[in-house]
Amino acid sequence: MSGPAPAADASTNRWRRRIASWLSTGTLAAVVAVLSLALLWMALRLAGFDATLALGALWRGSFGNWYALTSSTLVRATPLVLTGLAVAIAFRAGVWNIGADGQLLAGAALATAVGLAWGDALGWAALPIALVAGAVGGACWAGIAAVLRTRFGVLEVISTIMLNFVALDLVGYLVRGPLQEPSHAYPQSNEIPARMHLPFLIPGTRLHWGFALGVCAAGILWWAMRSTAAGFRVRAIGANADAARIAGRVDVARTTTRVLLLSGALAGLAGAIEVSGVTYALYENISPGYGYTAIAVALLAGLDPLGVLGTGILFGALEAGALSMQREASVPSVVVTAVEAALVLLLLAMSRRGAAARVIGRFAGARSPSPEEAL
Amino acid sequence: MTNALTSFLEASVRTATPLALAALGELVVERAGVINIGLEGIVLGGAFGALLGAGSNNLVLGFAAGCVAGLFIAALFGVFAVSMRSDQIITGTAINLLVLGLTGALYRGLYGATGAALTIPTTGSVPLPLLVRIPVLGPTFFDQPPPTYLVYLVAPVLWWWLYRTHAGLAIRAIGERLESVRVSGVNVPRWRWITLLVGGALGGVAGATLVLSQSGTFAEGMSAGRGFIAIAIVVLGRWRPIGVLVASLLFGAASALQYLFQAMGWNVPYQLFLAIPYVLTLLALAGFAGRRIEAPAALGRAG
Numbered sequence: 001m002s003g004p005a006p007a008a009d010a011s012t013n014r015w016r017r018r019i020a021s022w023l024s025t026g027t028l029a030a031v032v033a034v035l036s037l038a039l040l041w042m043a044l045r046l047a048g049f050d051a052t053l054a055l056g057a058l059w060r061g062s063f064g065n066w067y068a069l070t071s072s073t074l075v076r077a078t079p080l081v082l083t084g085l086a087v088a089i090a091f092r093a094g095v096w097n098i099g100a101d102g103q104l105l106a107g108a109a110l111a112t113a114v115g116l117a118w119g120d121a122l123g124w125a126a127l128p129i130a131l132v133a134g135a136v137g138g139a140c141w142a143g144i145a146a147v148l149r150t151r152f153g154v155l156e157v158i159s160t161i162m163l164n165f166v167a168l169d170l171v172g173y174l175v176r177g178p179l180q181e182p183s184h185a186y187p188q189s190n191e192i193p194a195r196m197h198l199p200f201l202i203p204g205t206r207l208h209w210g211f212a213l214g215v216c217a218a219g220i221l222w223w224a225m226r227s228t229a230a231g232f233r234v235r236a237i238g239a240n241a242d243a244a245r246i247a248g249r250v251d252v253a254r255t256t257t258r259v260l261l262l263s264g265a266l267a268g269l270a271g272a273i274e275v276s277g278v279t280y281a282l283y284e285n286i287s288p289g290y291g292y293t294a295i296a297v298a299l300l301a302g303l304d305p306l307g308v309l310g311t312g313i314l315f316g317a318l319e320a321g322a323l324s325m326q327r328e329a330s331v332p333s334v335v336v337t338a339v340e341a342a343l344v345l346l347l348l349a350m351s352r353r354g355a356a357a358r359v360i361g362r363f364a365g366a367r368s369p370s371p372e373e374a375l
Numbered sequence: 376m377t378n379a380l381t382s383f384l385e386a387s388v389r390t391a392t393p394l395a396l397a398a399l400g401e402l403v404v405e406r407a408g409v410i411n412i413g414l415e416g417i418v419l420g421g422a423f424g425a426l427l428g429a430g431s432n433n434l435v436l437g438f439a440a441g442c443v444a445g446l447f448i449a450a451l452f453g454v455f456a457v458s459m460r461s462d463q464i465i466t467g468t469a470i471n472l473l474v475l476g477l478t479g480a481l482y483r484g485l486y487g488a489t490g491a492a493l494t495i496p497t498t499g500s501v502p503l504p505l506l507v508r509i510p511v512l513g514p515t516f517f518d519q520p521p522p523t524y525l526v527y528l529v530a531p532v533l534w535w536w537l538y539r540t541h542a543g544l545a546i547r548a549i550g551e552r553l554e555s556v557r558v559s560g561v562n563v564p565r566w567r568w569i570t571l572l573v574g575g576a577l578g579g580v581a582g583a584t585l586v587l588s589q590s591g592t593f594a595e596g597m598s599a600g601r602g603f604i605a606i607a608i609v610v611l612g613r614w615r616p617i618g619v620l621v622a623s624l625l626f627g628a629a630s631a632l633q634y635l636f637q638a639m640g641w642n643v644p645y646q647l648f649l650a651i652p653y654v655l656t657l658l659a660l661a662g663f664a665g666r667r668i669e670a671p672a673a674l675g676r677a678g
Binding site: 047048154158159165169173292332338339340344 | 649656670
């Protein structure tokens with residue numbers, strides 16, 4: 001599709017690769033962090049707030065002390081990392097999964113349902129089974145989009161958005177119907193049994209083992225994407241589906257389906273972890289748009305799984321810090337959403353202009369699937 | 376019973392109005408091969424613009440401001456997705472987040488942390504003389520706020536533009552045969568810009584309708600997915616104006632069902648009904664109705 005033709009000049013390519021490796025993962029996260037703070041500072045000044053006080057509060061509420069870091073930032077980062085991984089792996093394959101939010105909800109709902117129904121009977125196995133149920137729920141939800149795409153040629157961009165709303169309505173129904181708490185006063189489910197709560201990773205904080213799962217998932221995906229045949233196939237169909245099919249004999253439909261299922265499973269796992277690690281019950285608004293923020297998380301990370309870990313934590317910090325910014329400097333916390341968006345647009349603009357291109361160039365070169373194939 | 380039914384039908388059309396406006400705009404955009412996911416942000420921005428514009432009780436200014444806000448956001452999308460040929464889906468997603476954050480922050484910044492107690496007068500419904508007396512249909516279609524009548528006006532105009540003018544031919548050709556059209560000398564970016572601005576204006580008015588004809592106030596994220604719904608409507612309406620109108624009504628009716636249930640005292644979980652239009656859209660996309668839907672072939676591709 002779009003995108004500049006890859007520069008034929010070998011030295012340019014070498015330099016781009018070098019710049020890319022310099023800026024990759026850790027460094028990229030740092031650059032993005034500085035950029036985002038500068039943007040936020042400017043915006044706050046323009047809006048007439050005390051920018052220094054606000055940014056101080058942002059720091060104190062995110063990285064400033066041990067408790068904020070562990071109990072706010074990393075807790076908030078956990079679903080962002082997992083859904084960010086879900087989006088990253090899908091986009092890498094040229095599959096536009098905009099539906100991480102719905103898949104997260106499906107996972108949360110199924111995990112809650114399993115926990116409430118069999119939590120007591122399953123004993124120690126209840127928690128792992130609930131987490132698997134979450135992943136299965138998310139995978140099934142994404143599977144609908146996969147079937148629609150491979151069997152009926154429905155653009156997954158549209159179907160996943162539709163499925164987000166169906167999932168939202170479905171959860172809205174569940175917490176007012178079959179799964180509603182017994183007094184029928186609130187739109188939420190009963191609490192899941194205590195043995196299903198994710199244990200805390202660090203005593204004295206609210207950081208649960210879900211974060212460790214997110215880190216593991218990022219590591220495994222990073223390894224799988226670069227060192228396995230399956231990872232290569234994913235990257236190949238993302239780079240050029242036709243070439244992968246003809247020259248590489250890659251079964252594009254099957255790979256697409258598997259990627260969508262894996263993507264949905266990651267998002268569903270995020271939902272199950274939210275339920276078992278944070279909320280302990282199913283709520284209608286259990287996701288404040290994690291699946292949409294995840295798109296920004298994945299893009300800023302250059303669709304690199306380890307990068308997602310960095311940007312996920314960064315966005316977790318931004319959103320955690322925003323809350324304390326609102327408390328201490330009465331700056332509306334929602335402003336960080338605009339900062340996140342501005343960063344994506346900034347990277348899009350930079351990707352048109354050379355140097356930074358390679359950083360996010362893995363997707364800047366294009367890649368909506370060709371319409372013949374996607375429709 | 377009749378009363379409840381009439382008010383259900385009336386509410387269906389009323390709820391369908393902003394959806395139809397936004398979807399008609401997106402229809403034109405998509406016919407030119409651009410998918411503007413940022414429509415959600417355009418509707419939200421239009422709502423916020425309308426709030427600012429109507430500050431001094433001036434409803435006309437409110438609609439104008441909503442329209443201008445929609446134009447601005449569409450232009451931002453155009454700079455990236457058309458002029459810089461960035462990916463349309465990424466751009467649209469970013470724009471949605473941007474508008475959500477900006478309007479939320481500005482709203483609280485301008486109107487205080489609570490933002491409550493801010494109400495502006497609404498247009499109310501303006502019954503059309505004579506037409507309103509038609510039984511059932513009259514109160515349903517012709518006792519509505521002005522934006523509904525705008526839909527009646529815009530839909531045929533857009534149809535005429537798309538199917539009976541050279542401009543419309545160029546637009547549809549861009550959506551179907553991008554390469555051939557480019558070779559034949561049609562200025563693809565120019566037409567995509569024009570359709571984007573039309574879509575932005577209509578989406579902005581759709582947002583203004585939410586504020587000035589329905590709720591009478593603004594709330595953070597009040598577009599509540601209507602922009603996405605409008606995209607679904609375009610699909611369900613098979614990329615045709617008349618189809619878009621019918622599909623809007625369907626979505627409007629689905630959300631108006633909750634009022635009907637309340638009025639009838641039925642304790643039915645309306646969330647399930649809210650999901651019906653989405654499921655229908657998916658089924659329609661999958662060719663459930665017997666034949667495939669022809670999406671513009673170049674949809675989503677950079678010009």
